[in-house]
Amino acid sequence: MSDYKINILHIYPDLLNLYGDKGNIECLRKRLEWRGIDATVSSCTMENPKIDFQDADIILLGGGLDRELSIVLDRLKEKAEELKSFVESGGTMLAICGGYQILGKQCFIGENRTEGLGILDIVTVKNADNHRFIGDAVIECDGIPKLVVGFENHSEKTNIGKYTPFGKVIKGFGNDGTSGFEGVLYKNLIGTYLHGPLLPKNPKVCDKILENALKNKYPDFKELAPLEDGVEELANEYMLKRMQ
């Protein structure tokens, strides 16, 4: 029995399962367990749509196809206030691609401009002639000692206004193909276009998320024990080499 316990909440994995987000969940879970910290994963689904933000320490909101994403957006709108206060009070959250876009004030689903959840004051618009930003990406993130690698695939641009970006684009398109920035960072929320999935090949990002969650829940929490990350690093380095 560990002194610490982290509850991970996966939002509609049955609908938002486009980019191997299972990998992000397993990465969060295993990297807690390997350190002797208890981890539980729960999810809200079409069959069991109850969401308990109170009990969640880390929320994962993935990406999905248009139809699925619009269902999730509709359902989450009823919960937007709760989700907002979760984020405002320092709750840890990772939102990927479509999940990142719907957090904003406005977003696009397919061809339709629609109102987002309004958790963040950001706006996503469609690219001219539906141009897609597709390919491997590398970004540099503050406080992460390694370059972060991923794959992006979006035909929308996100304007994050005055927020801090998640990282600086070294290779790839990032939020909009021109600003040179990728994703968004707000309190303990990370929004990003990067999948691949993101966390297994970027274990330092995973650990950052875990540390944020542990510190938020247990103010006395010091730091995570180091893990052996040989394979993770090799997979990360392969991507960097590939893009040279």
Added chain:
Amino acid sequence: MRLLLAVWAAKLSAVLGQLLGKKSSSTPGSIALRICPDIIRKLKSKIKNEVIVVCGTNGKTTTNNLLATALEKGGANVVCNRLGANMLSGVATSFALGCNWFGRLRADYACLEVDEAYTAKVFKHIKPDIVVVTNLFRDQLDRYGEMDALMDIMKKAFETADHPTLILNGDDPVSSGFGRDYKGEVRYFGISEKVLDEQESAQDGKFCSNCGAEQKYNYRHYSQLGDYYCPSCGNKRPKIDFEASCVDLTDGIGFLVNGEKIHLNYKGFYNIYNVLATFAGIKTIGKDTKSFADSLALYKPQIGRMQQFDLGKPFILNLAKNPAGFNQAIQTVAQDTRKKDVIIAVNDMPSDGTDVSWLWDVDFEKIADSSLNRLIVSGMRRYDLALRFKYSGVRVDVITEDMKSFLDSCSLSDAEVCYVLVNYTMLFSTENILKELEAEKEKNKNV
């Protein structure tokens, strides 16, 4: 004259390619197209009977080749892109190489495998009479964008071709949607009984392709294939014209289709669909299917379709390119209770898809049962595979770039059988290594 030049250039390029030991079946065609851009249109008029196109995510090479083999068995000459080069240049190759040196083509049928995303492009050159769609699974999102975009391309292609007869998989709620309100003729094939117990998670077809409401199943075979219905709008699995029943998987694959008995010597539940689609094709052309059952015995699976090699013990090579394909392969491996080594190799070249996040949607952990001896990962994305297993708690024994020495080492291990699962650009090199090793073992045996 241009046509003749194009045929010669293609033929020379094919001979050269063979001398160099290359198996590219698209280069001769792309040369021919450069010399004579309308070579396919010109040669199409020489096809005496139907032009049949096979497309769909999985099973198109097997289905197309089965169909060509069956027609040839009946004495017909068939133009066919057997090696699976399935874009415009691959189709051009099969036509150019089908000609004699005088540029004349004598063929009764054309059986063409066409990449579903290239149907619109290819159909501008050749209008098929019949199109078989094997299924549509999620595959290579980096190439296609989204599934709906792909379906729009295909719908436009069917219009371009003046509504050819469609042969559709009635068990697939996604691709059978093409049949709804279709202006041409439609026929469906399907498996009309529950066969498999276990199901992996379906990712596509969760929602009705007609109204978007959540869809239900009476039973599901694998992925989104099964007896589906929509409680909201009433859309459901269509009436099946060619249906498999009495399926028996104990020795190869046996089943009845419209009362005729079929038996195949190779593995893989999904092959039932390939045979059904072929059967439907033959019937739709109006040919007798009596000799079809015999031709199945003659059919040699294409490279990498549960292809067997003898390295002192059986090595089984299988191609898988997407979650549905890998999950089916893994299920077949898991059904084999012999002590086994398993090698999985994944590359990320453009024709494989450069985004490998789908590896996390494959139920790889099911490979780790009590009969697993050693697990080896290889290919350019070997570290991604290693991570995939690490985070699902399965021990990988070896991570290697060197397929050859590990295939060789597996021939000496305690295992009784070795499965080699690879994606597209790993396939030909792995087959070559296995052939070499097989020849070496044979030679040593004779010494």
